[in-house]
Amino acid sequence: MAVALILVLVVVGSILFHILSPWWWSPIASNWGYIDQTLIITFWITGAVFSAVVLFMAYCVFRFRHREGIKADYNPENKKLESWLTAVTAVGVAAMLAPGLYVWSQFITVPDDATEVEVVGQQWQWNYRLPGEDGRLGKSDNRLVTYENPLGIDPDDPYGQDDVVIEAADLHLPIDKPVKMLLRSIDVLHDFYVPEFRAKMDMVPGTVTYFWFTPTRTGTFEVLCAELCGTGHGYMRGIVMVDTEEDYQAWLDGQTTFARLSAPPKVGAMDAVEP
Amino acid sequence: MVDATPHAEQGIPPAETPELELYHPRGWWTTYVFSQDAKVIAIQYSGTALAIGLVALVLSWLMRLQLGFPGTFDFITPEAYYQFMTMHGMIMVIYLLTALFLGGFGNYLIPLMVGARDMVFPYVNMLSYWIYLLAVLVLVASFFAPGGPTGAGWTLYPPQVILSGTPGGQGAGIVLMLVSLILFIIGFTMGGLNYVVTVIQGRTRGMTLMRMPLTVWGIFTATVMALLAFPALFVACVMMLFDRLLGTSFFMPALVEMGELMSYGGGSPILFQHLFWFFGHPEVYIVALPAFGIVSDLISTHARKNIFGYRMMVWAIVIIGALSFVVWAHHMYVSGMHPWFGFFFATTTLIIAIPTAIKVYNWVLTLWRGDIHLTLPMLFALAFIVTFVNGGLTGLFLGNVVVDVPLSDTMFVVAHFHMVMGVAPVLVVFGAIYHWYPKITGRMLNEAMGQFHFWVTFVGAYAIFFPMHYVGLVGVPRRYPELGDVAFATDSVHSLNAFITIAALTVGFAQMVFLFNLVWSLRNGREAGGNPWRATSLEWQTPTTPPPHGNWGAERPVVYRWAYDYSVPGAPEDFIAQNDPGSRHRGAV
Numbered sequence: 001m002a003v004a005l006i007l008v009l010v011v012v013g014s015i016l017f018h019i020l021s022p023w024w025w026s027p028i029a030s031n032w033g034y035i036d037q038t039l040i041i042t043f044w045i046t047g048a049v050f051s052a053v054v055l056f057m058a059y060c061v062f063r064f065r066h067r068e069g070i071k072a073d074y075n076p077e078n079k080k081l082e083s084w085l086t087a088v089t090a091v092g093v094a095a096m097l098a099p100g101l102y103v104w105s106q107f108i109t110v111p112d113d114a115t116e117v118e119v120v121g122q123q124w125q126w127n128y129r130l131p132g133e134d135g136r137l138g139k140s141d142n143r144l145v146t147y148e149n150p151l152g153i154d155p156d157d158p159y160g161q162d163d164v165v166i167e168a169a170d171l172h173l174p175i176d177k178p179v180k181m182l183l184r185s186i187d188v189l190h191d192f193y194v195p196e197f198r199a200k201m202d203m204v205p206g207t208v209t210y211f212w213f214t215p216t217r218t219g220t221f222e223v224l225c226a227e228l229c230g231t232g233h234g235y236m237r238g239i240v241m242v243d244t245e246e247d248y249q250a251w252l253d254g255q256t257t258f259a260r261l262s263a264p265p266k267v268g269a270m271d272a273v274e275p
Numbered sequence: 276m277v278d279a280t281p282h283a284e285q286g287i288p289p290a291e292t293p294e295l296e297l298y299h300p301r302g303w304w305t306t307y308v309f310s311q312d313a314k315v316i317a318i319q320y321s322g323t324a325l326a327i328g329l330v331a332l333v334l335s336w337l338m339r340l341q342l343g344f345p346g347t348f349d350f351i352t353p354e355a356y357y358q359f360m361t362m363h364g365m366i367m368v369i370y371l372l373t374a375l376f377l378g379g380f381g382n383y384l385i386p387l388m389v390g391a392r393d394m395v396f397p398y399v400n401m402l403s404y405w406i407y408l409l410a411v412l413v414l415v416a417s418f419f420a421p422g423g424p425t426g427a428g429w430t431l432y433p434p435q436v437i438l439s440g441t442p443g444g445q446g447a448g449i450v451l452m453l454v455s456l457i458l459f460i461i462g463f464t465m466g467g468l469n470y471v472v473t474v475i476q477g478r479t480r481g482m483t484l485m486r487m488p489l490t491v492w493g494i495f496t497a498t499v500m501a502l503l504a505f506p507a508l509f510v511a512c513v514m515m516l517f518d519r520l521l522g523t524s525f526f527m528p529a530l531v532e533m534g535e536l537m538s539y540g541g542g543s544p545i546l547f548q549h550l551f552w553f554f555g556h557p558e559v560y561i562v563a564l565p566a567f568g569i570v571s572d573l574i575s576t577h578a579r580k581n582i583f584g585y586r587m588m589v590w591a592i593v594i595i596g597a598l599s600f601v602v603w604a605h606h607m608y609v610s611g612m613h614p615w616f617g618f619f620f621a622t623t624t625l626i627i628a629i630p631t632a633i634k635v636y637n638w639v640l641t642l643w644r645g646d647i648h649l650t651l652p653m654l655f656a657l658a659f660i661v662t663f664v665n666g667g668l669t670g671l672f673l674g675n676v677v678v679d680v681p682l683s684d685t686m687f688v689v690a691h692f693h694m695v696m697g698v699a700p701v702l703v704v705f706g707a708i709y710h711w712y713p714k715i716t717g718r719m720l721n722e723a724m725g726q727f728h729f730w731v732t733f734v735g736a737y738a739i740f741f742p743m744h745y746v747g748l749v750g751v752p753r754r755y756p757e758l759g760d761v762a763f764a765t766d767s768v769h770s771l772n773a774f775i776t777i778a779a780l781t782v783g784f785a786q787m788v789f790l791f792n793l794v795w796s797l798r799n800g801r802e803a804g805g806n807p808w809r810a811t812s813l814e815w816q817t818p819t820t821p822p823p824h825g826n827w828g829a830e831r832p833v834v835y836r837w838a839y840d841y842s843v844p845g846a847p848e849d850f851i852a853q854n855d856p857g858s859r860h861r862g863a864v
């Protein structure tokens with residue numbers, strides 16, 4: 001009796017917790033509302049199955065608990081029932097998988113007008129690179145990383161000269177413009193994760209990974225590293241600001257290009273201005 | 276005992292093989308320590324696994340203290356947190372659950388349940404345990420090594436695993452971990468071959484494959500899987516040792532660590548992930564399938580009813596076992612592997628849900644019109660179904676590639692896998708111990724302590740891990756010693772974390788009561804007799820309890836029926852033992 005009651009309470013409690021809980025995802029700030037919707041569908045289907053199975057158990061425990069003189073039934077199998085259950089399960093699974101795969105195909109198809117933004121992870125900070133005026137990122141290689149060239153940009157690649165380098169500072173993105181985040185690491189695995197954008201992807205040294213999204217809401221968002229990268233992993237945080245177009249341009253104008261960063265300091269220049 | 280064949284006929288080999296001198300104990304040492312009796316080896320395995328599991332449990336308290344009350348405990352630095360976390364995860368999955376289900380329950384139950392006198396290679400079986408013990412000792416040694424144990428996470432992902440930014444990466448920690456795993460796999464292989472060959476070759480007369488209890492099916496299939504999956508981990512460990520000690524670059528690309536260019540180049544970190552999860556996903560089922568098998572038998576026995584759809588249950592075990600080798604990359608959806616793999620692995624992963632669901636249906640349908648005795652094993656079995664269904668269903672979120680994107684590497688994942696492969700199998704372990712303890716010791720475990728243990732563990736574990744999903748939904752990443760103040764999570768998340776910690780400590784305390792019960796009941800438990808649950812399978816029909824070396828006295832039992840003849844209409848009792856000849860036409864299968 002108590003057991004059946006507690007099983008019912010588990011179901012009721014779980015549903016109430018789900019409904020009343022203040023703990024839910026933060027309001028979305030990207031185009032990936034589809035992901036949230038697929039997640040909601042999954043919640044409904046799985047929630048229904050969970051409740052059905054546990055309530056059925058509770059009923060059995062209540063109804064068929066041991067009583068003197070009553071024997072259990074003897075029925076080894078029931079082909080028809082088993083086939084039915086299999087078919088219904090298959091339908092439920094398909095109802096989750098189909099939207100899932102559909103949204104996944106969107107997730108991996110980057111729109112042509114997406115601008116590229118590179119994120120470079122390093123223990124334990126975030127660096128970024130924007131393509132500059134020419135709209136193209138120059139080649140890069142971890143072997144070229146030095147103190148002056150923290151992102152390992154190839155100095156011989158002309159496309160790289162106007163790239164904007166942002167070392168350990170905030171990233172700004174213009175609202176409503178699709179961006180393709182190109183992800184790179186100069187040491188270990190990291191993962192660029194902004195909860196409000198819903199998307200994330202590992203950064204793997206030696207290769208460039210990517211994901212895309214469109215910021216849909218201005219504001220300041222926290223970046224967290226979501227792949228264990230050593231002792232500082234839990235503290236590897238950053239900031240992404242989604243700006244209006246004007247604010248974005250103003251910020252961009254204040255940034256430094258690779259050419260300027262790597263230009264040799266002009267010897268004697270200081271003397272010249274001195275009176 | 277040479278040729279004690281009950282029904283020797285031409286062309287059929289004798290049921291008994293000639294005695295082997297070497298194999299019998301000659302004194303205290305060979306009876307209790309270097310024993311070749313599978314039952315003694317089983318107890319050695321179980322004792323060692325529970326002891327090291329206790330360490331993992333204590334580590335989980337320390338982690339929870341940090342997560343619930345960050346900043347309160349100065350000695351839990353981020354380094355220490357990662358070391359606790361790594362050792363906790365690795366011990367729980369491999370050194371506790373794998374060793375306990377296969378080395379412990381496998382050794383005890385396989386020979387008894389199939390009517391064998393012992394494992395087919397007793398000497399190798401003994402070696403298996405001693406190598407396992409060595410692996411555990413090497414693992415424990417890493418706690419005392421300079422720099423401490425590795426803190427790379429139980430997944431041991433390169434490159435960080437062998438670099439100085441990770442605790443134990445440049446010290447002895449990671450080396451000892453890899454050596455320990457390699458030893459574990461060697462030891463396991465010795466035992467595993469034994470379990471497989473014993474099931475195939477050692478069954479008694481009449482014990483056809485389709486008459487075996489599902490416990491044996493579960494352990495057997497899991498062992499076959501482990502023999503196929505562990506080699507992937509083995510080579511990954513060896514290659515990683517080479518990278519760490521010899522400077523090879525299997526998994527190491529060119530990289531700059533702390534401003535310095537390392538001498539590595541050309542290796543692939545993703546290759547390691549594939550090898551790891553080719554082992555790691557089947558590993559989940561290596562733990563789950565024995566639990567599936569055992570729980571089927573617990574439900575059937577204590578509901579006095581045949582397991583519903585036995586043949587379907589066997590096929591489901593085999594199909595799940597096979598499919599689980601083609602789903603591994605669902606752990607790598609956001610690893611940067613080619614995105615097209617997502618379609619394939621999401622599909623295979625969700626297909627596995629179907630045979631798994633069939634198992635669940637058949638468990639609950641076994642309860643239907645049963646005669647349910649709410650004994651402790653039955654309670655644990657019911658609790659298993661609740662937590663397993665819960666954890667299995669959240670697997671559908673994480674398996675469905677695009678839904679995994681926001682959830683992966685958050686506390687949602689931690690909640691999911693604890694529910695499905697932490698709590699659920701552990702509940703089966705408890706149920707199984709309450710069920711078979713009387714056979715092993717001749718005495719029942721104390722009921723009052725057992726009830727306390729059950730309710731606190733079940734309700735407590737649910738209270739730990741159900742709310743944890745919502746911490747993950749908020750967006751809190753896993754493997755964070757503290758979240759700090761972030762805009763996306765309100766203060767109430769911190770209170771929820773504190774609540775979870777209190778639940779975890781409570782559940783931990785209940786386990787002490789259980790351990791006390793195990794010891795206390797050895798002397799003070801009620802006398803059990805040979806078959807206290809009135810069960811059908813062979814282990815309950817031994818001439819003496821606990822069964823002696825050789826199990827069966829003069830003659831091995833002959834099997835006439837499947838293991839599920841409960842409440843057969845017209846039978847005088849509500850069970851018919853497998854070795855009861857009865858009237859031949861009645862037995863099913």
Ligand code: HEM
Nearest residue numbers: 335338339360364367368428429430696697753754755779
């Ligand atoms: C009441 C019991 C338990 C508690 C309170 C507990 C708690 C925890 C905590 C706090 C973490 C770290 C989460 C993070 O920061 O990412 C963790 C990780 C883990 N636990 Fe448990 N755990 C328990 C039982 C188990 C069991 C029975 C298993 C067996 C499968 C298990 C397997 C793992 C694994 C594999 C990890 C991941 C380690 C990693 O991230 O590298 N735990 N657990």
Ligand SMILES: [Cu+2]
Nearest residue numbers: 225227229233
């Ligand atoms: Cu990280």
Ligand SMILES: [Cu+2]
Nearest residue numbers: 556559603606
């Ligand atoms: Cu998996």
